[in-house]
Amino acid sequence: SQTIHQWPATLVQPVGSPLSLECTVEGTSNPNLYWYRQAAGRGLQLLFYSVGIGQISSEVPQNLSASRPQDRQFILSSKKLLLSDSGFYLCAWSRVAEQFFGPGTRLTVL
Amino acid sequence: GENVEQHPSTLSVQEGDSAVIKCTYSDSASNYFPWYKQELGKRPQLIIDIRSNVGEKKDQRIAVTLNKTAKHFSLHITETQPEDSAVYFCAANNFGNEKLTFGTGTRLTIIP
Numbered sequence: 001s002q003t004i005h006q007w008p009a010t011l012v013q014p015v016g017s018p019l020s021l022e023c024t025v026e027g028t029s030n031p032n033l034y035w036y037r038q039a040a041g042r043g044l045q046l047l048f049y050s051v052g053i054g055q056i057s058s059e060v061p062q063n064l065s066a067s068r069p070q071d072r073q074f075i076l077s078s079k080k081l082l083l084s085d086s087g088f089y090l091c092a093w094s095r096v097a098e099q100f101f102g103p104g105t106r107l108t109v110l
Numbered sequence: 111g112e113n114v115e116q117h118p119s120t121l122s123v124q125e126g127d128s129a130v131i132k133c134t135y136s137d138s139a140s141n142y143f144p145w146y147k148q149e150l151g152k153r154p155q156l157i158i159d160i161r162s163n164v165g166e167k168k169d170q171r172i173a174v175t176l177n178k179t180a181k182h183f184s185l186h187i188t189e190t191q192p193e194d195s196a197v198y199f200c201a202a203n204n205f206g207n208e209k210l211t212f213g214t215g216t217r218l219t220i221i222p
Binding site: 032 | 142144146151152153154155156160199201203205208209210212213214215
């Protein structure tokens with residue numbers, strides 16, 4: 001069966017510091033991969049998605065970037081965090097149409 | 111692109127009663143409609159989905175109906191229980207598109 005991992009689970013970072021969040025998927029090959037952000041009490045904002053290694057589509061211009069160095073690995077990065085980057089970051093993978101979410105990383109920027 | 115609207119944004123229901131959440135979509139090519147449940151602090155979980163070749167699908171106490179002509183679909187929860195309290199998101203997609211378009215969510219509270 002398929003499993004999706006995210007780490008770290010929680011993170012507290014100062015404004016202006018860098019960020020690296022990692023997501024890996026097991027049990028499937030060539031998945032579509034997604035990064036979402038959810039502000040407290042809000043909906044799901046799609047940040048990036050990828051249909052293959054090195055292929056990244058950006059949905060919202062911002063100070064974040066994404067990379068897919070391996071088939072089942074998706075990384076979200078920032079060079080300098082802003083206060084507004086705080087939120088719950090969710091990685092997801094899809095097979096045909098069904099989309100499944102990882103456990104998430106709760107990021108607090110102080 | 112696709113646009114999904116979801117109503118109501120909040121819903122309080124007495125335990126044992128039924129709850130209905132409605133979504134409308136704009137792209138007539140959409141053919142896949144999932145529903146997610148997100149408990150506080152947790153990830154969204156896929157609870158039921160429907161494809162455009164059927165009008166209704168049921169799984170125990172939850173059911174989803176789809177009206178392709180009117181471009182709307184609904185989630186029905188019967189005999190609600192306290193553990194049904196959560197935020198529910200609808201979404202729409204067509205199989206040729208990599209992205210799901212989500213509704214803005216409904217916070218459902220079950221009153222004991």
